Amino acid sequence: MTPSHQDIEAPCWSGAAHRQVGAGRRLSQGKAPSPGVSIRATGHSGNPAPCREDEEDTQQWQRHAFDEPLVPALHRVGLMIKPKEITVGRVRPAGRRTMKDRPSGRKPLLVTVLVFPGVRLLDVTGPIEVFTSANDFGGRYRVRIVSPDGADVVTAAGTGLRVDLPAAQAQDASDVVIIPGGPEWPSLIKDDVLLDAVRALDSHSRRTASICTGAFLLAAAGLLDGRTATTHWRFADQLALRYPQVTVGADALFVRDGHIMTSAGVSSGIDLSLALVEEHLGADVARAVAKDMVVFMQRPGGQSQFSVRTRSPRARQEMLRQVLDAVAEDPSAQHTLATMARRAGVSTRHMTRLFHDEMTTTPARYVEQIRMEAAQAILEGSDDPMATVARRTGFGSPESLRRAFTRNLGITPGTYRARFRTTDAAGDAQHA
Incomplete structure (x- = not known):
C-alpha cells in the first residue's frame, strides 16, 4: 500500500x-x-x-x-x-x-506571466516550458510569475502556483507579457483589479500575448480595440459579439497585430511561444525547441480542424459513420431523413433512433450544424453573394440561410461576415 x-x-x-x-x-x-x-x-x-x-x-x-x-x-x-x-x-x-x-554578453529576455485564481494550468506552463527549453539551446530567458496582489494562486486544475511578486511591482520592462485564460472568463472580465494589472503590464511590455480565453481579458482591458485577434474556437463568436470593435480571426492558431499577439485554445499557446522564440533567437533555435518538446514548429491546419464532425461523439455503427461522413463531405447535397435512412439501409424511425442514441441529436439538427459550419467558413473567406453561400451550403435560399444564422448565433450572415472576416487591411495582422 x-x-x-x-x-x-x-x-x-x-x-x-x-x-x-x-x-x-x-x-x-x-x-x-x-x-x-x-x-x-x-x-x-x-x-x-x-x-x-x-x-x-x-x-x-x-x-x-x-x-x-x-x-x-x-x-x-x-x-x-x-x-x-x-x-x-x-x-x-x-x-x-x-x-x-552560453554567451554572457546578452541581456536576458524577461518574460512576465500574469496568473490569477482559476487560471488554466497549461496556459501558464506551456509557454514557460517553451522559453525555458530555449535556454538549453543558447537562449537567455528569465521568467517570473506575478499576480494582481502577489499572492500564490490555485489553478482551475486545483494545482497551486507560486507567485514571485505583485503585478504592481513589475515595473521593469518585459520583453514578453503572457496573459493566460481560465474557464471562468465571464467573471474575470468584470474584475477591475485584474484588468488594471493587465493594462499596467502591457504598458511596460514590448510584446503582450494572450493564451486561449486570455483574449477576453485583453479585450475587456481595451487593448484589442481596432485589432484582429483570435481565441478558442468555442468562444470565438462570443468574443466577436461582446467586443464588436475587435476583428475575430476564428480559424487562426495565433494572430499578431502590432505588439499584441493572441492565440487559440490552450495548447496553441505553445505555437505562439515558439513563434516568439523564432522572433527572438531565429528559426534554428525554435526548431530545436519544437523537436525537443516533440511538437510541431508550425502546426498544420487551423482551428477548423476541430469541426462539428471531429468533435461529435464517435458513432459505433459503421453505417451511421458513413452517413455522417457523407453529410460532412458535401453539405449542399440532399440530406433529408429519408435520404440518410436509404443510404444506411434502415428505416427512418431507426435512423432517428441511431442519431438520438449515438449522437445525442436529431438528423435535421446535425445536418444544420454541418451546413452552418460550411457557411461560416465561406463567409469568413470569400466575397460570395448570400445566394451563392446558401446554394453551396445546402440552405437553398438567402432567407433560409438568414433564419439559420439568427436561430443559432443570434446574428445575420452579413453581420457575421463583418465581425469575423479577417483581411490584409486589418493593421499589420499576421496569421499562423
Missing part, C-alpha cells in the same frame, strides 16, 4: 536514464507515481548529490544559476511535486548547455 505521502528519488539524470518528469508522467524506467506521491529529482539545489559523472557540471550549473526566483513549470527537471502545489528547482539535463556554455 502506498503511503499518503512518499518521496521518490530519481538518483541519476544522465544518459539514457534521463527523462523529463511531470505530474502523471513516468520516471525514467519506473512507473508513474501514485496520487499523493512527491517526486524529487536528486541534484535539485539542497537535495542529495547527482550522479558522480555529472557532479562537477551540476555544481557549475548551480553556481551559474539564474538570478530570478524559481519558476513553476511542470516538467523542467528538478521537480518536487506535492498535492496541490508545484515547487520547481533547476537541474542541468545531461548533454545540454549550461549557463557557463
